[in-house]
Amino acid sequence: MKDEIVIIDxxxxxxxxxxxxxxxxxxxxxxxxxxxxxxxxxxxxYELFDEVIIGNVAQPADAANVARIIAVKAGIPQSTPSYxxxxxxxxxxxxxxxxxxxxKSDQGxxxxxxxxxxxxxxxLLFQDKFKDFMTKLTYSKSVKEKLAILSSFEFKxxxxxxxxxxxxxxxxxxxxxGITAENxxxxxxxxxxxxxxxxxxxxxxxxxxxxxxxxxSELHPILTKDAGFFKDDGIRHNQTKDALGxxxxxxxxxxxxxxxxxxxxVSDGACMLVVTTMSKAKELNxxxxxxxxxxxxxxxxxxxxxxxxxxxxxxxxxxxxxxxNEIDLIELNEAFxxxxxxxxxxxxxxxxxxxxxxxxxxxxxxxxxxxINGGAIALGHPxxxxxxxxxxTALKQLKKENKKRALATLCVGxxxxxxxxxxxL
Numbered sequence: 001m002k003d004e005i006v007i008i009d010x011x012x013x014x015x016x017x018x019x020x021x022x023x024x025x026x027x028x029x030x031x032x033x034x035x036x037x038x039x040x041x042x043x044x045x046y047e048l049f050d051e052v053i054i055g056n057v058a059q060p061a062d063a064a065n066v067a068r069i070i071a072v073k074a075g076i077p078q079s080t081p082s083y084x085x086x087x088x089x090x091x092x093x094x095x096x097x098x099x100x101x102x103x104k105s106d107q108g109x110x111x112x113x114x115x116x117x118x119x120x121x122x123x124l125l126f127q128d129k130f131k132d133f134m135t136k137l138t139y140s141k142s143v144k145e146k147l148a149i150l151s152s153f154e155f156k157x158x159x160x161x162x163x164x165x166x167x168x169x170x171x172x173x174x175x176x177x178g179i180t181a182e183n184x185x186x187x188x189x190x191x192x193x194x195x196x197x198x199x200x201x202x203x204x205x206x207x208x209x210x211x212x213x214x215x216x217s218e219l220h221p222i223l224t225k226d227a228g229f230f231k232d233d234g235i236r237h238n239q240t241k242d243a244l245g246x247x248x249x250x251x252x253x254x255x256x257x258x259x260x261x262x263x264x265x266v267s268d269g270a271c272m273l274v275v276t277t278m279s280k281a282k283e284l285n286x287x288x289x290x291x292x293x294x295x296x297x298x299x300x301x302x303x304x305x306x307x308x309x310x311x312x313x314x315x316x317x318x319x320x321x322x323x324x325n326e327i328d329l330i331e332l333n334e335a336f337x338x339x340x341x342x343x344x345x346x347x348x349x350x351x352x353x354x355x356x357x358x359x360x361x362x363x364x365x366x367x368x369x370x371x372i373n374g375g376a377i378a379l380g381h382p383x384x385x386x387x388x389x390x391x392x393t394a395l396k397q398l399k400k401e402n403k404k405r406a407l408a409t410l411c412v413g414x415x416x417x418x419x420x421x422x423x424x425l
Contacts, residue, residue, distance in 0.1 A: 004278040005100050006288035006425075010114075010392035011038040011220050012271035015232045015380040022268040023120040025224060027056065028063045031116035032073035034270040037220045039074065039112070042274055044284065046075050050108025052082035053098050054272075055091025055115035056384040058122045058167060059084060070116070089333065089381075089410055090297070090418040091115050092271060092388030097295050099275040109280045114272035115389070117382035122167060124160035133157060164266065170414055172302035177413055178251030181258045181336035184306050188342045192257035195337035196244040199262040199377050202334060203239035206374025210235060214373050218396050234265045234380040262337035267380030271388040290395040291423040293405075294320050298417045306339030308417020309409040310346040314357050316419040324363030328403035331390035332365075333410035334375035343411075344370075372397065386410060391420055398424030 013034050016022040022030065031054060039046060054067035063069045068082040076082070087094040092115025099111035126134075133153060140146045169176045184190065209215055210231055222229040236243075249256035250263075281288050296316035300307060309332055317323070324347070334340050346352045348364040373393065376386060387410060394406035402424070409419040 005103060005292045006276060006278050006281055007290055007292065007391070007395055008274040008276060008281060008286050009038065009042050009289050010218060010271065010273040010388070010395070011041060012218050012385070012389055012392060013222050013269050014219055014229055015234060015267050015269040015382060016229060017234050017380065018119045018266040018268060020120070020233065021224060021227065021229050022118065022222065025118070025222070025268070026063070027060060027116055027118035027121060028066050028069040028073060030118060030222070030268065031066070031070035031114070031270045031272070033222060034220060034272045035070055035074035035112060035114065038272045038274065042286065044110070044274065044286070047077050047080070048110055048284070049076060049080055049112050050110050051080065051099075051102065052076055052112045053085060053095045054082070054113065055085050055087070055093070055095040055387065057086060057088060057091055057117060058119070058163070058384075060121065066116070071112070076112070087416070087418070088413040089335070089383050090387045090412045090416065091384040092386060093295070093391065093410070093418045093420060095388065096273065096275060096292065096391060096420070100292060100295075103275070103277060109277055111275045112272060113275050113388070114270065115385040115387055116270040117384035118268045119164060119266045119382060120268050122163040125163050125166070127157050127159065127161060129154070130157040168413070170302050170305070172414060175303060176251060177335070178258050178263060180303055180305050181263070181338040182252050182256050183303055184342035185257050185338040187304070188345045190257070190338050190341050194341060195257055195262040196241055198337040198341060199244055200239055200241050202371065202374045202377040203236050205372060206232070206235045206378035207237050209373035215393070218392050232379050234267060235374070235378045258336055258338055262377065264335050264376035264381035267382045269380065269382035269385045269389070271385050271392055273388060273392060288425055290398055290425055293421040293423050295418070295420045300415050300417065302415035305413055305415045306335060306342055306411045307346055308411035308415070309343045309419060310362065310417070312417030312419035313407065313409055314359070314362060316421055317362065320421055322421060324365070327405050327407045328369060329372070329394055329397050329401070329406040330365060330370045331394040331406065331408045332370060332375070333381065333386050333390055334371065334377045335381065335411055337377060339411060387418060391422065394422050395424065398422065
């Protein structure tokens with residue numbers, strides 16, 4: 001009998017609005033805090049981990065291979081190897097699937113994985129023109145040569161490149177991510193009103209979950225030098241449709257419908273998980289949280305990247321013989337309200353599925369099981385973390401509700417999708 005891949009447990013930080021309470025916390029320190037707390041919580045000896053694999057998108061220049069820095073800071077022995085993975089928004093999921101591939105190829109049996117992002121600390125960059133100027137000045141040998149180079153200096157070369165905007169601009173399509181959401185809004189004829197309505201419900205569900213401590217078991221507070229950070233702070237309590245309706249489009253300012261209010265928030269956060277096999281869990285007397293039954297990644301046009309979930313889920317369901325009506329819970333990352341609604345439409349569209357996959361429709365997503373505790377529109381989207389977070393949230397919710405199967409899925413900048421099939425225990 002095939003040894004099942006299981007998640008023993010997971011833990012995440014509260015998600016903070018970028019440039020807010022976690023602004024001064026380095027990404028490696030943020031990741032190390034959650035990694036250490038998860039290991040202590042699971043009571044697994046540090047030295048038993050075969051490897052540490054962590055997803056991160058905006059790796060800091062002074063912490064190359066940030067997974068290694070996180071592992072050592074968390075207390076993992078330096079004899080244990082670590083590496084960082086990067087698949088844009090699916091980086092946290094890539095960390096999980098990389099561990100699974102290692103397990104299945106008999107390279108190990110116990111892995112610490114996760115995703116972390118500090119979007120607050122994505123740097124401002126110098127233009128190439130200023131870089132070239134400084135290089136020439138540095139290597140100039142005589143005073144005369146230095147003066148000649150200095151006389152060529154142009155103050156406009158000091159205008160910074162905003163690293164965050166560069167990272168959120170797709171080099172394949174040349175468009176910022178919000179335009180890909182506008183593309184889907186146009187393709188599927190999704191109104192501004194429908195997007196705002198979806199965003200409103202994300203905030204209301206997240207507010208209810210926070211008030212009922214529904215996510216408490218997956219959260220660990222972060223103590224900063226100024227204060228304690230105990231809960232996700234992007235949720236707009238008592239959000240209203242009127243307030244959302246007053247916001248102006250930010251990507252297509254002329255005829256667009258995508259606003260800051262119906263988009264995911266730029267955020268900071270970390271999420272860690274322990275991946276192993278069922279037999280290893282029994283050997284260590286550990287009670288698993290749930291099973292990773294299978295997963296799939298898929299590619300599509302970068303300009304329509306938001307449809308990644310339907311592409312990856314079709315591939316996953318074909319692999320596993322799963323039907324949509326067998327799924328009890330769905331965590332579909334909310335990059336944009338338009339993107340989520342477009343996926344809902346594509347899942348059930350006979351025309352879309354026939355044209356795209358030459359198949360029947362996948363089925364209609366029941367809104368009652370979709371992102372029941374709110375999603376990234378309310379909670380935030382620390383890009384390297386989100387894939388790990390939705391897997392953790394889905395497994396915790398399966399256990400809480402004593403349900404069987406969950407789908408965790410997201411779109412990926414650059415034109416990809418990722419989907420994980422999860423089972424509760």
